[in-house]
Every structure is written in structure tokens, then in C-alpha cells.
Amino acid sequence: MSNQLSVVGKRIPRQNAEDKVTGAARYTVDIKLPGILEGMVLRSPYPHARILSVDKSKAEKLPGVVAVITSEDVPEKLFNISDLLPLASDPEASGIKRDQRIFTDKARFVGDAVAAVAAINKRIAEEALGLIEVEYERLSAVFDPVEAMNPDAPEVHDSIKGNIAWYQPFTTPVGDVEKGFSEADYIVEETFSTSKQMHYQLEPAACVANFDATGRLIIWSPCQAAFILRNIIADLFDIPEGKVRVITPHVGGGFGNGTSLRAEPICVALAKKTGKPVRLEFTREEHSTATETRQPNIQTAKMGVKKDGTITAIQTKLISDAGAYITQTIGPTNASVRRVLQLYKCLNLAGEANIIYTNTPVSGAFRGYGTPESMWVLEQLVDIAAEKIGMDAVEFRLKNHIVAGDSSSNPTILVESCALDECIKLGAEKIGWKEKRGGEKIGVRRRGVGMAIMMHVSCTYPIRLEHTSAFIKLNEDGSANLLVSACDMGQDILGALAQISAEELGISAEDIHVVSGNTDVTMFDAGQRASRSCYVMGNAVLRAAGEAKQQLLVRAAKMLKVSADELEVKNRRIYVKEKPDIGISVAEVSKAAIYNFNGDCLNISGKCSWEAKGNPLPFQAVFAEVEVDTETGEVTVIKVVIAHDIGRAINPMTVEGQLEGGIMQGIGYALTENCVINRDSGVLESDNYTTYRIASSLDVPETEVLIVEQPTPSGPFGAKSVGESGLNAIAPAIANAVYNAVGVRIKDLPITPEKILDKLITMQG
Amino acid sequence: MGKQIAKFIVNGRDYELLIEPNMTLVEVLRDEIGLTGTKCSCGVGECGACTVLIDGKPTLSCLTLAMTARNKKITAIEGLADGNVLHPIQQAFIDHGAVQCGFCTPGMILMSKALLDEKPNPTRADVKKMLAGNLCRCTGYVKIIDAVLAAAETMRKEGKK
Numbered sequence: 040m041s042n043q044l045s046v047v048g049k050r051i052p053r054q055n056a057e058d059k060v061t062g063a064a065r066y067t068v069d070i071k072l073p074g075i076l077e078g079m080v081l082r083s084p085y086p087h088a089r090i091l092s093v094d095k096s097k098a099e100k101l102p103g104v105v106a107v108i109t110s111e112d113v114p115e116k117l118f119n120i121s122d123l124l125p126l127a128s129d130p131e132a133s134g135i136k137r138d139q140r141i142f143t144d145k146a147r148f149v150g151d152a153v154a155a156v157a158a159i160n161k162r163i164a165e166e167a168l169g170l171i172e173v174e175y176e177r178l179s180a181v182f183d184p185v186e187a188m189n190p191d192a193p194e195v196h197d198s199i200k201g202n203i204a205w206y207q208p209f210t211t212p213v214g215d216v217e218k219g220f221s222e223a224d225y226i227v228e229e230t231f232s233t234s235k236q237m238h239y240q241l242e243p244a245a246c247v248a249n250f251d252a253t254g255r256l257i258i259w260s261p262c263q264a265a266f267i268l269r270n271i272i273a274d275l276f277d278i279p280e281g282k283v284r285v286i287t288p289h290v291g292g293g294f295g296n297g298t299s300l301r302a303e304p305i306c307v308a309l310a311k312k313t314g315k316p317v318r319l320e321f322t323r324e325e326h327s328t329a330t331e332t333r334q335p336n337i338q339t340a341k342m343g344v345k346k347d348g349t350i351t352a353i354q355t356k357l358i359s360d361a362g363a364y365i366t367q368t369i370g371p372t373n374a375s376v377r378r379v380l381q382l383y384k385c386l387n388l389a390g391e392a393n394i395i396y397t398n399t400p401v402s403g404a405f406r407g408y409g410t411p412e413s414m415w416v417l418e419q420l421v422d423i424a425a426e427k428i429g430m431d432a433v434e435f436r437l438k439n440h441i442v443a444g445d446s447s448s449n450p451t452i453l454v455e456s457c458a459l460d461e462c463i464k465l466g467a468e469k470i471g472w473k474e475k476r477g478g479e480k481i482g483v484r485r486r487g488v489g490m491a492i493m494m495h496v497s498c499t500y501p502i503r504l505e506h507t508s509a510f511i512k513l514n515e516d517g518s519a520n521l522l523v524s525a526c527d528m529g530q531d532i533l534g535a536l537a538q539i540s541a542e543e544l545g546i547s548a549e550d551i552h553v554v555s556g557n558t559d560v561t562m563f564d565a566g567q568r569a570s571r572s573c574y575v576m577g578n579a580v581l582r583a584a585g586e587a588k589q590q591l592l593v594r595a596a597k598m599l600k601v602s603a604d605e606l607e608v609k610n611r612r613i614y615v616k617e618k619p620d621i622g623i624s625v626a627e628v629s630k631a632a633i634y635n636f637n638g639d640c641l642n643i644s645g646k647c648s649w650e651a652k653g654n655p656l657p658f659q660a661v662f663a664e665v666e667v668d669t670e671t672g673e674v675t676v677i678k679v680v681i682a683h684d685i686g687r688a689i690n691p692m693t694v695e696g697q698l699e700g701g702i703m704q705g706i707g708y709a710l711t712e713n714c715v716i717n718r719d720s721g722v723l724e725s726d727n728y729t730t731y732r733i734a735s736s737l738d739v740p741e742t743e744v745l746i747v748e749q750p751t752p753s754g755p756f757g758a759k760s761v762g763e764s765g766l767n768a769i770a771p772a773i774a775n776a777v778y779n780a781v782g783v784r785i786k787d788l789p790i791t792p793e794k795i796l797d798k799l800i801t802m803q804g
Numbered sequence: 805m806g807k808q809i810a811k812f813i814v815n816g817r818d819y820e821l822l823i824e825p826n827m828t829l830v831e832v833l834r835d836e837i838g839l840t841g842t843k844c845s846c847g848v849g850e851c852g853a854c855t856v857l858i859d860g861k862p863t864l865s866c867l868t869l870a871m872t873a874r875n876k877k878i879t880a881i882e883g884l885a886d887g888n889v890l891h892p893i894q895q896a897f898i899d900h901g902a903v904q905c906g907f908c909t910p911g912m913i914l915m916s917k918a919l920l921d922e923k924p925n926p927t928r929a930d931v932k933k934m935l936a937g938n939l940c941r942c943t944g945y946v947k948i949i950d951a952v953l954a955a956a957e958t959m960r961k962e963g964k965k
Contacts, residue, residue: 052898059906060894060913062841062881069840240941241845241853241907291843291907292941323846529905529942692901692947699944700904728850728939736935736945765944 045609046542047756050692053531054553055289064289067245068320070259075247076105078302078309078319079164081154081171082329083146086398086721087180087193090145090173093154098170103163106312107171109154110142113308118275120300121331121367121403122267122566126503134205134369134394138196141275141304146175147195147363148398149721150328157309157317180398180721184337184360187397195363195396202396204365209355209376209390219352219387223343225427231340231416234788235360235714236333236707238405239733240528242291243326246302248309249316256283256307261290263297263526264566265558271300272307287556293528294704295404298568299366301330327726331403332714334368335360338416340379344424348438350385355416357392362401368394371402373502374409379417381447382494383439398721400714404568406701410495410767411708415788418491418771422778431476432775433467436492440658447494447656452501455655456751456759459492462660462682465745466490469680470662480780483669486677489775490662491768497760498571498651505651507575508562509583511540512644513591515633517611517626518550523580524564525555525572530697530762532572535689536580539755543584544591545608546625562648570760571651573689577755579649586645594643595628655751657759658684663740663772667780669799672792674777676706676738679769682745686759694761695744701765702742703734709770710789810874814839815883829873830854830865833880841881841910852938855911856880862918881910884917892964893917896955897948904942912938916952924960928953 058064083090095107117137118124127133143151154171158164179193186192187202195202220226247259256278262268265285273280290297306319321329337358343351357375361368376390425435440459441447447454467473467490475488498505510522521540525532537551555561564576588608595613596603599621607616614622632641664678681698688694711732715725725731750757770788778784783798812819814837821836833839833856842865845853849867856865857879884891890898893916897903902912912935919926919934926934931952932945940948959965 050901052901053903056898056903056906057890059903059909060881060890060897061885062839062910064906065840066843066907069834071838238941241843241851241905241939243845290905291845292905294941323848531904696901696904696943696947699946700942701944703944704941727848728846729848733939733941734944735937735939736932736949739932739945739949742944742946 044542044756046538046548047689049690051534051538051548051690053534054537066242066289066291067247067259067261068318070247070288072247072249072316075316075318076157076159076313077161077164078155078157078306078317079161079168080152080305081168083151083153084149085146085175085177086149087178088146088175089178090153091176092174094172095154097172098156098167101163101167101170103159104156104167105315106157106309107154107167108308108312110140110144112312113141114275115140116275118271119366122264122298122568123367123370125267125270126565134207134365135367136365139364141308148400149723150400151363152305155305155309157313182397182399182716182718182721184358184395184397187395195398199396203393204361204396205369205394207369207372207392209380214387216352216354216387216389220343223351224346225424226341226343227420227424227427228339228341229420229423229786231338231419232787233336233412233415234712235335236405236712237327237714237731238294238296239731240292240294240296243321243323244301244330245318245320246306247316247318248306250310250314254282257286258283258303258307259286259288260303261287261297262303263293263528263568265524265526266563267566268300268303269558272303275304276307285558287526290526290528293526293567294406295408295568296330297528298404298566299331324726328400328723331366331401333405334371334402336375336412338375340416340420342420342424344428346428348428348430348435350383350439352387353380353385355379355390359392359394360397360402361394362397362399364401365394366401366403368402370404371409371412375413378410378413378494382417382441384441384445399716400723406704406763407767408569408763410493410763411770414491414493414768415770418768419774419784419786422775432490433463433472437463440492452654455653455753456686456749457658458684458747458749459658459660461747462658462684463492465747466660466662466680466682469743469745470664470678472662475664476779484666485669485780486664486666487776487780488662488664489772489779490660491771491775492658492660493764493768494656494658495760495764495767496569497574497655497657499569500651500654504565505575507564507579508648509576509579510562510644510646511583511587512642513587513629515626515630517546517624517629518552519544519546520552520554521580522554522561523576524558524561525576526567528567531693532567534693535573536576538689539577540580540584543581544588546611570762570764573758574754574760575651577758579647581755582647582649583645586647587643590641590643591625591628594632594641595623598623598628598631653753655686655754655759657761657764659764659768661768661772663776665773665776665780667777667795669781672795674710674790676740676773678741680743680745681765682747683761683764684747684749684759685761686751686754687748687757688746689756689758691746694746697761698744698765699742702769703739705766705769706738707734708766708788709773713789810871812874812878813876814878814880823870825871827870828866829868829870832870833865839880839882843907843910845907852915853908853911855914855938857914857918860918860921862915879914881914884913892958893955896951896958900947900951900954902943902947902951908938908940912940912948919952920956920959921965924956926956
């Protein structure tokens with residue numbers, strides 16, 4: 040089928056790239072409005088403290104200060120900054136609690152917002168912050184989730200003993216785990232921990248807000264879910280949704296950090312108070328403390344296996360650290376439990392999770408959303424089990440992974456398609472598994488190979504709202520405007536949607552002008568999360584374009600005096616299938632329909648409101664070769680082979696880019712990234728690129744990206760997702776490779792030289 | 805600290821500005837001149853997003869006091885293209901998928917320019933080393949390195965700089 044596609048499957052460069060390489064692209068902080076004020080936020084220097092009083096009088100008097108606001112000046116409502124609140128049918132029952140305010144009543148982490156200033160420039164705003172006098176009553180703080188679970192621990196939220204924000208059992212225990220374990224020949228049980236990873240996209244959070252002369256609120260924000268932002272702000276400030284417009288300028292990265300509200304509530308509050316446009320730009324340090332991170336997990340997993348490699352039972356328990364507020368931690372927590380239980384065939388499953396409050400910066404959504412955390416656990420446990428029974432790690436996975444028709448990550452859906460066998464076999468061959476896995480590892484620098492697999496999702500069906508829309512209209516020149524609400528944070532979703540619609544309409548990708556980023560113009564979409572956009576929006580776009588195509592064919596049929604089902608459209612031309620010489624250009628038909636003097640006017644268009652009713656899971660196999668220096672403990676990633684079950688790559692260049700980017704975030708997750716929180720002061724000490732090390736170009740290994748295409752029935756042209764997947768299996772593949780190299784297994788992220796050396800010394804001693 | 809008049813030569817144009825002595829070059833470019841292509845991401849000179857060229861040399865504009873850049877030839881990203889004709893490096897970034905969110909892109913491109921000025925025929929390792937101070941969170945660097953090597957080849961063929 041692929042050789043019949045003209046646009047889908049092509050390596051087409053992104054449409055807005057000229058803007059980005061010339062500096063013309065405008066991001067939120069580049070927005071200039073006349074009279075714009077600069078906002079700044081006063082944040083608690085203490086991890087846990089009651090706020091007894093806030094005196095803003097001195098700050099207000101500083102020349103150049105236009106307003107100082109505190110909790111008295113903003114709605115008192117409790118809310119939840121994450122986009123999950125409107126996307127869940129019963130939020131309170133789903134662990135999505137309203138537990139935070141715009142300005143807090145009690146500081147629950149270093150960085151919790153207390154007050155804010157709007158001034159004519161940043162220097163004056165900063166000086167004004169220093170003049171706000173806050174009386175704090177310091178309280179004992181708790182930073183470790185296990186300590187926080189103690190009934191005597193300080194209560195981060197009053198009256199929540201043991202700081203249990205939410206308890207989540209695995210909702211549908213399957214079979215009988217005790218029976219399953221009794222049938223096992225071997226039982227392996229290990230406890231792993233994951234790190235508090237920060238997104239560190241290059242654009243720090245920011246917002247511009249302005250109430251126009253009619254009282255309508257306009258917000259410019261790099262938020263990943265414009266309509267959800269509109270919903271939450273409208274609710275928070277009691278403004279009808281129709282009076283709020285959200286504009287999404289260019290966005291400098293997201294990775295989930297933008298799925299929650301960040302600078303918007305305070306920026307809107309300042310704009311409301313001053314009656315002027317306000318820009319609120321977080322510093323890098325502020326972005327580090329005051330926006331969400333990946334949640335740190337402590338996860339125990341237990342697996343029963345028979346000598347022949349059959350898995351008889353899997354059980355998992357998870358403690359998830361939400362930080363000071365729960366936001367959307369339930370999402371990745373759920374996924375962290377489920378994915379451990381349902382990537383391999385097994386009849387006996389059980390799991391549970393506790394989400395714990397601590398006095399630390401907030402956890403929430405980060406690319407992978409529980410999959411990187413759970414694969415860290417599962418894929419090491421599987422290697423341990425395979426070694427126990429003397430089975431090769433590749434063979435064990437080939438034998439046990441789920442396949443099409445099996446039940447998947449959610450009990451109510453079945454696996455639609457799975458190309459894992461091909462991914463595993465191809466990856467093993469490319470890394471040189473047979474040649475490199477075995478044999479004696481000697482010398483100071485030792486090499487090893489390891490693998491990991493993963494499954495992810497292509498949307499959130501059936502758990503969250505999966506509503507999207509698309510509208511397309513033809514122009515007189517045969518080009519089309521595609522109106523969609525999709526945040527392009529670098530993943531070029533707009534390009535993919537242009538390719539899908541162009542393929543359907545029989546025109547070129549460059550003929551599609553994508554209009555996005557303005558909630559006044561486009562219809563609803565639930566937001567860019569869960570790697571959902573290509574699958575869900577792609578399906579809507581396909582149908583909208585299909586409707587427009589039908590109108591085109593009917594109109595062309597009239598003009599050509601044939602019947603519509605004789606016609607086909609390709610290369611910007613509509614022609615009779617059996618007699619291609621008889622035809623007319625798309626442009627001519629579109630124009631003649633608009634400028635029609637026969638009483639038959641029509642602007643050819645198509646519209647679709649769509650809901651996902653399925654969720655084809657993408658799968659992947661990662662193979663890593665590492666070199667471990669036994670004298671320093673340093674790990675160098677030599678090569679990564681990533682084989683991704685994409686269904687169909689709408690744009691292979693974009694797919695590669697997503698995987699390559701994910702690999703480097705995965706290497707950071709594996710080796711260098713973690714929040715360092717001072718255990719006395721609660722201060723986040725790793726709050727800039729100097730102290731929080733993300734991968735640089737020097738860390739790039741030899742990389743081989745393998746796109747495995749087995750089109751999935753419900754995907755647009757067979758596509759599944761890729762956006763988050765590049766990151767998910769990297770860390771366990773590296774951990775397994777390190778074990779292969781030097782016999783040391785690190786179970787706590789990140790894998791640091793100190794941890795490896797410690798273990799090597801213990802082994803020798 | 806009173807404001808002072810200073811002349812800046814940015815992308816071949818003269819600007820006479822009234823600025824405070826403690827203003828950084830990135831503030832002057834973005835806020836005083838209105839060239840927002842140069843980005844500020846960390847403010848401590850660690851990420852490279854604020855890279856501009858001063859007399860051809862790559863410089864972190866967030867750590868540069870504007871006054872020290874007076875009367876020097878500053879190239880910000882807006883000045884790299886020749887009118888509507890993109891520089892080979894810019895074109896290569898587009899063609900090779902080296903641009904995702906684009907926030908690191910201006911600094912990355914100008915650093916690449918400085919690299920190729922110094923080494924017109926770099927190895928992959930040369931490129932990785934020279935770009936180590938320009939952080940990117942989206943691309944994983946692979947296509948950026950591909951683009952720089954491709955641009956180098958184009959520039960050598962066309963005898964361009």
C-alpha cells in the first residue's frame with residue numbers, strides 16, 4: 040500500500056522551519072504589546088510554613104509598581120493545575136483532587152507562590168518583591184515519601200495522616216496471584232526506585248494576559264492544551280468560556296510540562312488587577328521549582344516463572360511521590376502499575392499504589408507518563424528472571440510478550456496490533472546480540488549489551504476524554520486551510536496532519552495551510568498529551584478531508600458531466616479513473632464553486648468531530664551497548680538501536696527525530712538527571728543547567744533508528760504513536776547492558792559512577 | 805547608575821541606544837533593539853541559546869555586559885540570511901529535520917557558523933565537540949550534526965562562508 044501513497048510516508052521538512060532558523064518565530068516571551076507590564080512572583084523560601092500575614096504596603100509604594108496581589112486579590116477557589124480535571128468524568132473519584140490555590144494558604148514546598156507584582160520593568164518588579172513582608176510560622180517538613188507515610192509525620196495537607204494523597208488498587212485483579220506464585224519454579228522480587236526528572240525544555244514557562252476593552256480575556260501561552268487552559272481559567276475566575284481566547288505562539292518544548300497551568304493563573308490575576316497586559320516569565324530556577332517534574336517512584340515487583348520460561352504471576356506495589364500537590368500524579372501512577380502487569384502474558388496479576396504528599400516541588404506529567412518508570416522495573420526484573428532459569432533475555436521476551444488479540448494495558452481493550460517480534464529480532468541483529476552478549480568481560484573498560492522492550496499508548500481511551508475536531512476548506516487556488524487545535528511543541532504534529540489531509544485530498548503537503556493556536560478559530564481538542572495527536576487528530580483530519588473530497592468530486596462530476604464515482608483525485612487534479620485525459624484541476628473546481636453565477640455557490644469544506652474508540656498500542660525494542668570503566672565507574676553509551684512499531688510513519692524524518700530526542704532524554708534519565716533537594720532546607724539545589732545535567736552533543740552514541748511498519752487497522756493510514764516512546768525503554772536497556780558488562784545491577788536511578796564503584800568494590804571485597 | 809549612550813552595530817546596522825551599564829547584551833538585543841530571535845533560557849551561560857557572534861566569535865550574550873560589545877560587529881540570528889536567501893547552514897537545518905521546537909536553533913546555528921568558519925571540513929567528532937555548549941532537549945542532536953556536516957559540504961562546494 041505504501042507505494043501508492045504520495046504524501047504520507049515522505050520525509051517532508053516542517054512548514055514553519057524558516058521562521059525558526061531566521062529568528063522570526065515568536066514565542067510567548069517575544070510577544071510585544073503596548074504598555075505591557077512585567078510580572079514577578081514571590082515564593083516561599085521555606086518547605087513548610089503557615090503564612091500568618093502578608094504586608095504589601097511598602098512594595099505598592101515603589102515607583103514603577105502598578106499592582107501587588109496576594110491571596111486577598113484572587114479567587115479563593117481550590118483547583119488543580121493539571122489538564123486532567125476536565126478530562127475525567129469523575130475527577131474526585133479518580134484521584135484528581137482540587138488541593139491547591141493560586142496563592143497558597145500554607146507554603147508546602149520551597150517555591151510555593153505567596154504573592155505577585157506587576158511593574159513597568161523586571162528590575163523594579165524584583166525590587167518590589169523584596170519589599171513584600173511575609174510573616175511565616177515554620178513547620179517541620181518531610182521530604183521522603185516513606186517517612187511521610189508515617190502517621191506521625193508532618194501533615195503536608197492538614198488532616199491527611201500519613202500524607203496519603205490517594206490509594207489506587209489495580210482495579211481489576213486478574214486470576215489468583217498466590218496460586219500463581221505457588222506454581223512457579225522461581226520467584227524473583229526486587230525493589231527499584233526512579234528519579235525526579237525535570238523536563239528542561241529550552242523555553243521556560245511564561246504567559247501574557249490581557250483583558251481587552253470589551254472585557255474579553257486573551258491569553259498567550261505555550262500550554263499544551265489550549266482549550267483545557269481556557270476551561271480551567273474560566274472556572275477559576277468565573278468568566279464564561281466564550282470570553283476567553285487562548286493563543287498558542289511558537290512553543291519551545293513541552294514534554295508534558297505544559298499540560299498543566301504554570302504562569303497563567305497569576306498572570307491573569309495581575310492582568311485583571313491592573314487592567315493592563317502583563318507578561319509573566321519564569322526564570323530557569325523558578326521553572327525548576329514551580330513547574331511539575333516526573334514523579335519519583337519506589338516500586339516493588341514480584342514475578343513467578345517456571346523453568347520453561349512461563350510467567351505464572353506478577354505482583355507490584357508502588358509508592359509514588361506527588362510532591363506538595365497531587366496535580367495529575369494519578370495518571371503516571373496508574374500507568375506505572377498497569378504496564379508492569381500487562382506487557383507479558385500472565386493469568387495472575389495484582390497491584391496497588393500509594394500516592395504520597397511530601398514538601399517537595401510538584402510531580403506530574405512527563406513524557407512517558409509512567410512507562411519509563413515502570414519499564415525501569417519490569418525490564419530489569421525480566422532480565423533477572425531470565426538469568427535465573429538460564430534463558431536468553433531475547434528468547435524470554437519473544438516467548439512471553441503480549442500479541443495482537445491479547446488484553447492490554449487497560450482490561451477493556453485488546454491489543455490491536457503488535458510488531459514486537461520483528462522489532463526484537465531486527466534490533467538484536469543490528470546490535471550484534473549473539474556476538475556481544477556472551478563471553479568473558481575483561482579489562483579495565485568492559486563492554487556489554489542489554490535490551491528492553493516497552494509498550495505505550497496512542498491516546499487515553501478509554502480512561503479520559505478523547506474528543507477532537509478538524510475543519511478544512513478549499514481555497515480558489517486549490518490549496519486548503521486546515522483548522523485544528525494542536526500545540527506544535529516541536530513534534531511537528533501540524534506537518535503530519537497536513538500530510539494526512541493532503542494525501543486524502545490528492546494535493547501536496549505544501550498546499551495545506553495549517554491554522555492552529557487560536558481557540559476563537561478552531562474547534563475543540565483535548566490537548567497534546569499521551570502521544571494522541573497523530574492517531575486521534577489524524578483520524579478527524581482524515582474524515583474532514585474525506586468530506587471535502589466528496590464535495591470536490593460531486594462538484595467536479597457536475598462540471599465534467601460524469602458521475603462522481605467515476606472520479607479520482609491525485610496530484611491536484613480530478614480525473615476519470617478509466618479515462619485520465621478527462622479531468623479538471625482542484626483549483627478550477629474550488630474557484631468555480633466559490634464564484635458561481637448559476638445559483639450553486641459553495642466553499643468546499645469538510646468538518647469532523649471525533650472521539651477515539653480504540654487505542655492501538657505502539658511497541659518497541661531497544662538494544663544498548665555500553666562501556667563501563669571499572670576504575671571510575673563511568674558508563675559510556677556506545678550504541679543504541681531502537682526498533683519502533685509505528686504502524687505507519689506519516690513522516691519518517693519526524694518519527695526519527697522523536698525517537699532520537701527520546702533516546703537522549705532516556706540517557707539523561709539513566710545516567711545523570713535527578714533533582715537534588717537539600718534534606719534540611721528543602722531547597723532544590725539542582726535548579727539550572729549547571730547543576731542539573733541533561734545530555735549534550737558529546738553524549739550522543741552511535742544511533743540506529745529502525746522504523747517497523749505494520750499498519751494498524753484503526754490508525755490514520757495505519758499510524759500508531761511515537762511522541763513519548765523514544766524515552767521509555769532506554770534506561771533499563773542501559774542498566775541491563777551495564778549488568779552484562781560488569782555484573783553490577785543498579786536498581787535506583789540514576790546509574791552513577793559512585794553507585795557502580797560501590798558495588799564493584801563490594802563484589803571484589 | 806545612570807544610563808549611558810552607546811553605539812551597537814548589529815547585523816550591519818548602527819543603533820545608538822541609551823542603556824544602563826549593567827544591562828546584558830541579550831537584554832539590549834531583545835528589549836532595546838527588538839531582535840527577539842536571540843533567546844534567553846538559563847541566564848547563566850550554560851545552555852548556549854543566547855549565542856551571538858561578536859566579530860565572528862561565538863559569545864554568550866546573557867553573560868556579556870552590553871557595554872563591552874559597543875562598536876563591535878555583532879551578528880544575531882536575524883542577520884545570517886542574505887535578504888530572502890537562507891545561509892546554507894539554515895537551509896541544511898530545515899532539510900535535515902534539525903529543527904523541532906526551535907528555541908535552541910538560533911544559538912545552535914550561529915555556533916555552527918563559528919565552527920565552520922574555523923573548520924570548513926569538520927569530522928562528526930569535531931561537530932559534537934564544538935556544539936557541546938549548545939543544549940537541545942528535542943532533537944537528540946543527531947540531525948543537527950547531520951545538518952552541520954551537510955552545510956559544510958555545500959559551503960565547500962560553493963566556496964561560501
